[in-house]
Amino acid sequence: MSHSTSQPTLTDARLSLEGRVATLTLDRHDVRNALTGTALVDDIVATAEWVNHCDDVSVLVITGEGSAFSAGGNVKDMANRGGDFAGDVAEVAARYRRGIQRIPLALQAVEVPIIAAVNGPAIGAGFDLANMADIRIASKRAKFGETFLNLGIIPGDGGAWFMQRLIGYQRAFELTLSGRVIDADEAKTYGIVLEVTEPEALMARVGELATRMATQPPRATRLTKRLMKMGSRMELKDFLDVCAVFQGMCHNEPEHLDAVNAMLEKMAK
CATH class of the missing domain: 1.10.12 (Lyase 2-enoyl-coa Hydratase; Chain  A, domain 2)
Structure with a gap:
């Protein structure tokens, strides 16, 4: 029995489907695809749910429009204690649970392979988003940083859970506790990314991998x-x-x- 559903309507991202490969492009390059203060949480969750209910999809690719993959949280909102960061402990906790924490739960439940095409900096929650994929291919322009502690906060979206499973406790600990930003080649040596490409070759290489998986039963x-x-x-x-x-x-x-x-x-x- 074939089961296909129409694509969800997205606000801050674009979604395309070609040859059983769905591509989700985060499209708020004006704020470097920040996950807070935008509709990207809703867009990512809606896409994850659609993929699971659409038999025409075999692979999901996630990438960013513009110079960044995702800059994570909106630092200006943090400075003002506004937006997603306003209120007392209970309010902030509820907003995380109802907001950004829906991303790890949704992506962890996706039934098809997820490939992150990391086109530029993936910082904070943006780094964690990349780590929620099954495979990461990075452009030479990509940078990665688990930078929460630099701002006096913890990885609130599950980053500490994903990274240690990806690269082991010790290296994940060092990157998280130092808050340092690394380039694509260093990320490859740690096993964070599978391959590094020239910027102009990124989507072709990801397309090749995705197509190979999408041709399997x-x-x-x-x-x-x-x-x-x-x-x-x-x-x-x-x-x-x-x-x-x-x-x-x-x-x-x-x-x-x-x-x-x-x-x-x-x-x-």
Whole structure:
């Protein structure tokens, strides 16, 4: 049964779908794609939910328009104790839970591969957003910084959870506690990014990776991503039970027989 839904209407981002690859472009370059003080939280969450309900999507690419990937929080609002940062402890906490913290929950639940095409600086919550993807490809113009402590605040969007799982506790600790900003090459040596490209080659390289994944059988692709996410939080025996059931589902999917027959044809040549 095919299930496709119409694209959500976004305010501060653009969404396109081509060849089973959805591309979400953060489009508030006037504020360097800051996640606070814009509608980007709503746009990202709406896109994540749409991807899960649209069978025409096999990969989600996230990138930024303009010079930055995302500058994270709006520092001017912090200075004024305005916008997302106004009020007492309970008010600020509620705003985080109802605001920016919806991004990690939504992206963690996305059933297709997510590739971050990091076109420029990814700072603070922008760095954390990149780390919520499955794969990061960076332009040489990209910079990364877990800069919260420099401003006397903590990573409020889950950054401390994502980064240590990505690169290990010790290096994540050093980057978070120092608040230093690193370039794309250093990020690659730590395993934060998979590859670094020339700026003009970034989207072509990401497109190549995304297209390769998007040509795989779509239902098995989604099940595989779900298993990859489950693997880090389940005991082996329980995990294998889930694998057995997912495999039973795959063996009963028409896409499995199509793929097997295509392989047999290749072997016969």
